[in-house]
Amino acid sequence: MDHSSQEDDPVAGEAAMWVARLQSSDATPEDHSRFRQWLAQDPSHAVAYDELCALWGDLRHVPIPADRLKKLRRRSATLATITSLVVAAVVSAGAYRMGVVDRWQSDYYTVVGEVRSIRLEDGTLVDLNTDSAIAIRYSQDERRVQLLRGEAFFSVARNPERPFIVDDGALTARAVGTRYSVRTAHSHFPADVQVEEGRVEVATPQDHALLDPGDAATLTDSGELHVSRRDVDSQTAWRDGKLVFSEKPLGEVLATLQRYRHGRIVILDEKAARQKVSGVFDLSDTDRVLDALSESLPVKVTHVTDMMILVRSR
Numbered sequence: 001m002d003h004s005s006q007e008d009d010p011v012a013g014e015a016a017m018w019v020a021r022l023q024s025s026d027a028t029p030e031d032h033s034r035f036r037q038w039l040a041q042d043p044s045h046a047v048a049y050d051e052l053c054a055l056w057g058d059l060r061h062v063p064i065p066a067d068r069l070k071k072l073r074r075r076s077a078t079l080a081t082i083t084s085l086v087v088a089a090v091v092s093a094g095a096y097r098m099g100v101v102d103r104w105q106s107d108y109y110t111v112v113g114e115v116r117s118i119r120l121e122d123g124t125l126v127d128l129n130t131d132s133a134i135a136i137r138y139s140q141d142e143r144r145v146q147l148l149r150g151e152a153f154f155s156v157a158r159n160p161e162r163p164f165i166v167d168d169g170a171l172t173a174r175a176v177g178t179r180y181s182v183r184t185a186h187s188h189f190p191a192d193v194q195v196e197e198g199r200v201e202v203a204t205p206q207d208h209a210l211l212d213p214g215d216a217a218t219l220t221d222s223g224e225l226h227v228s229r230r231d232v233d234s235q236t237a238w239r240d241g242k243l244v245f246s247e248k249p250l251g252e253v254l255a256t257l258q259r260y261r262h263g264r265i266v267i268l269d270e271k272a273a274r275q276k277v278s279g280v281f282d283l284s285d286t287d288r289v290l291d292a293l294s295e296s297l298p299v300k301v302t303h304v305t306d307m308m309i310l311v312r313s314r
Contacts, residue, residue, distance in 0.1 A: 106133035123157035263307030
């Protein structure tokens, strides 16, 4: 939802008002009754309210003090004032989760669902995956890139005098000239490094590993590196707008798919989560991917709103 248009959209403004009012510590039974009446007036009311709550989920856990809301009510009863309260609370509660801080600090970034290629000053090509951000910190002695969030694939221009280092705050991946990906820890996914070509030295404060082509190092909760073999081409097929899965649990597939779309995909039962998925899916239409999964597996996909998808066994 575009906050800049909330004041021009009366339904969005009313939804924002109800989020603010129901989150306040002095919300009354009458408020809740009037809210239910408002919901019943038009289906679009529930959609707008659910989208706002889903998009700014952290706001539900940030109660608005009663004295603050009372002051705002005395000062003005307009939707614009109450909407401003919602936006202010959202900024404080959700800015980091939504990537705003990382994007401010970055030199290059992608939004949710976007994949982008960037050529750096030394000729290195960087493919940024969805919702990712990097900051470039080149010096005379080294070429350092800070991976602030998300995932990036690096095709490094060879320069033995200036090693190339990717740093995500938890690990570093050092190379001279090679092709490899680095992913920061996020939600269901641990930080990891995957090597397609060349050799990469991966280090944490607790561990160290030297990776060859086809190797991957995953950072464990204890700070150690778990090295395994991977099909790196398939794992990084997002560079070509594809997702490739081979006998992966549906729960993992949906967690991956969710990275490329706004809102949430909620899987409601373990039986559905364990269903195995194999196939190549096009990232340009994530709704079509969900349709394909519901057609090929014994699961039902329900679009509650544009921002909330429920998946359950049939």
